[in-house]
Amino acid sequence: MQANNIINPIKRSYSPDVLGDGFEQLTLAFSNDYEGEVKATLVRKQSEKQTPKAVLYIHGFNDYFFQAQMANRFNAEGYNFYALDLRKYGRSYMPHQKLNNVRSLMEYDEDITEALHHIKAEKNEEVILIGHSTGGLTVTYYAGRHLNSDLFHGVICNSPFYEFNLSVLERKIGAPILSFLSRYYPNQTISSGFSRLYGYSLHHDKYGEWNYSLVWKPHDIPDVTLSFIAAIHQAQNLVQNTITLNVPLLVLYSDKTISDKKWSDRFMTGDSVLNVNHIKHYANKIKGDVSTCEIKNGMHDLVLSQKTVREETYKRVFDWLDQHVNQESYQSEALASG
Template identity: 30%
Template sequence: MRDDTVATTWRPDELLGGPFESTPVGGGTLVRSATAPPRPRAVVLHLHGYNDYFFQDHFARALEAQGVALLGVDLPGAGRSLRADQIPHFVTDLREHGPALTAAVHAARAAAHGVPLVLHAHSTGGLLAALWAHAHRGRGDVDALALDSPFLDLHASWLQRTLGTWVLDAVGPWSPTAVLSTTPSVYATHQLATNGGRWDFDVRYKRPEGQPVRAGWLRAVRRGQARVARGLAIDVPVLVARSDRSGPDVATNPDLDVQDTVLDVAQIARLAPRLGDRVDTLTVPGGVHDLLLSREEPRLRYLTGLTGWIDDVVTGSKP
């Protein structure tokens, strides 16, 4: 899938290398594969999460084998789009990401040449994508939304979720960059190939030590999650996928490789129906937080479920 009318500055991608290319779009960065089908039956635009960026080249290859093209976007402040004067991933309102996401969607739509466009989003990106799709209902920007372990609620006790949110509402506006937590990401550490994991990624953009959680950012997330809790009206089909189990993100957890150690999968299951009237769910036994980074069996189960859903709900055809 090559469409140089979308952008005229496609260059070899410095992070993934050949056959991937990237270009600036709307303050973010769009990434494509030169080996994508020239006439795909669908296009998927992937949106990363927090402490994350687009590096899942295996996702592109898996979709290409099914006749589907993949684009990835790094939002402003993340991955390829991070500038020296920016705090990584920091916003005080999730709507600040709206223009960059809209620009990426419009570029992907132009490249799709009339075939269906699916917005695929992970974790915090899943929360952002759901809120964006609700705000953009009726516009036909995307044809479907696929959410990989979306961050629909805070993985914490009831007391922390309620009293903690009140504190955030008081502190966030006055000290938005105050650091609330600097907990290392055992999950990211465990995934990294140099630590014995499966995946190679740039630790500048997906940090094993984690990204500091700041008051203004977490307040923005909690306000977005409150909007989900009240119910959204997304007007395109939605797929919500998750692992079957959650567990602690600690090095002593023997099930780090078969659990979501970042979010509470029960919360995801409970809140998924509130996204819209056409919500399907997919449970992936043995999946980790980012289902695309799971062991081979659950990863293939997720990819099969995702492409099957695209066939059934979006394209109405199989390769």
């Protein structure tokens, strides 16, 4: 399956990004949707090493790309780094849109496919999709519907949103009912259910160490539409029940879930957004070359965890890439040359 309206990457040019320090951005424009004009934003930082390898990072819900340290780590390991701010998020958000709004995660196929075409046109031959939280669900869903693509060669998920962090009753009855109602009331809004305390654990103005835009990633998360709930529910159903991947997949998650209602330092030592048991359970149901990795004291965004924890995360990621992706590439090159 290929996205429509792909813009010729040769005709587009990058401009300096808000992150500075060598980061550049490229606007990707698409046909209007149910809210009007639509765009996505591709951000890149190229490795100082000449390399045919790259990663494409997809952010989560109520999020955008700001993790410059992650980009620098991949650059140092010989990867050109790319990230997408999906339509209606971060750099791509426009005033006439509802922040984060989507009616199907397949809407992101255009964003991801065009970005991958740009990356390939820039002479990257081995590309890894990386997704965090809802982005992890999105890239898994995408990869499972784009089998045998020559645009990507592996998938890494950082605490993917494979299930709602709700009670059994809410998951089995509430989510399907809301998804059904979305057919008639797609723009009806409902609380996202996410606590502001996760944001407090990240932002340097509260208890965290990271500086990012509170306009694009606010502590007080906007209500979501019923169609957003339906979009997540539809993608989760596929991932939970029938999905097969034909590229290697690595799923990383914390060793524990934090469900506290008041702030404490415990928020710095676990996943305060999703149930890690759900992630592990559904990751192991995916068919294909699937590896799972538990990270002790990891926060929801593992690369934003405390320093020793994120260093362990990077070690596990690069070890996995060497064993499951790079090694296969070297073998393929040897066969082709032999």
